[in-house]
Amino acid sequence: MSKLMKYEFRKTLATKLILLGITAVAEIAFLLGLYLEKTRLLATSVAILTLLAIGGILMIGLGSILIFHRDINTKQSYMLFMTPNSCYKILGAKVIENGLSILLGGAFFFTLGAIDIALLFAKEGNIQEMWKWIEDLIHSINKNIQLDAKGLACVTFGLLSSWIATVTTAYLAEAVSAALLNGKKYNGVLSFALFLVITILLSWLGQKATQAIVSVNLGFLIQGGIFLLASGLMYVATAQTMERKLSV
């Protein structure tokens, strides 16, 4: 499995390096803006870094779906399927590599954000005022979110788990498209419909399960747990579909 993961990582390396490069440039711009007191540069770099934090995680997931699509629909598939590895291992390496990339990516941007905010506070001095501004901003999104380390960790866990579930759902839709609907009319439409139905169902399930829970943190934790469980189920269903029906 570790060797498969090594190559999965290698396949996504270019995307990650590009993301890292752009983040480094934006971070330098942020530091220059902060210490040279160029307000416009500071504001622009903050906006770019915020976009990168959200878009970066999305990019890692979307990149992984695209690679999976290529790995089961093009001649490149032989590289995986002629090796003595089961579909469970092949897919497992993809899910773990992608899950880790999303979690580590999330942790990276979270840490970078925390450092940048700390630097901003240290430079500006008026910590309390700025903290209140951030709190007001978060509360305008959801007034129950608590802006402490525990609260942020719960929100991050919930959001990242939800994204991992979305990616594994896409894997299942791709596998069904390639293995069961290949060559059939409306293949693309049907597999996309499957993706939408599962995604909506999961979202509904997450909301239902946390409806009666008052604590936002606990709600995010339960939703995250449901999404991770669903990811596991999606993994088994995808690997079974590939093992039994996929021709490359």
Next chain:
Amino acid sequence: MLESRAITKIFGSKTAVDHITLKLEKGHVYAMLGPNGSGKTTWMKMAAGLIKPTSGEALFEGAPVSIESRKHVAYMSTEPYFYSWMTVKDVGKYYDDFFLDFSYPRYQALIQRMELAENMKTTALSSGMMAKLKIAVTMARDAQVYMLDEPFNGIDLLARDEIRHCILEYATEEKLLLLSSHLVEEMEAIADRAVFIKNGRLIECVDVEEMRGERGISMADRYREIYGHGEGAMA
């Protein structure tokens, strides 16, 4: 060693392989012959476990082809299939990581013989160089079965000679080599058995020497008979 029992593959409305029952034994070099679209590649891919049959089964040493059989069967596709980011060295390392029977020193010797360099990008290789690389990486395995799909496609005479020599070095009593091609003359010099496939069906599997001795015809003559360019062509 490698066999198929009534194996069939249907793609939509087209039957690519139609109830082929075939048993291939070790110690022989088989030429799988037939024009393009006759079902050679599909049969090979089913035997390699890459394509799931619609019905019937493919077996290696009496057991259905599986993850286990992939450890002993070396398959070379006719299409390029390496990742675009790979160099010649990366390809060898990849095989070294996944196949226990792969020998990196042998791979290095083969690529040197094929006049390839380890730092060459696979995307920059010509079709002839790509064919050589595929042969080198496949033959660097010490597999029990080698299935090479159209190994002489798109390459010049000198490269063909090199590839032919390389293949023949591996034709021992313990190994089975199966080569598909529509270049019959090329196969005549390598194979001792011939499998003729037409429209997805097995016409016959013959010993080339016996065919010459008993029927007085060569592999090419028989090919013409079956595929319609000679006297007594089959319908």
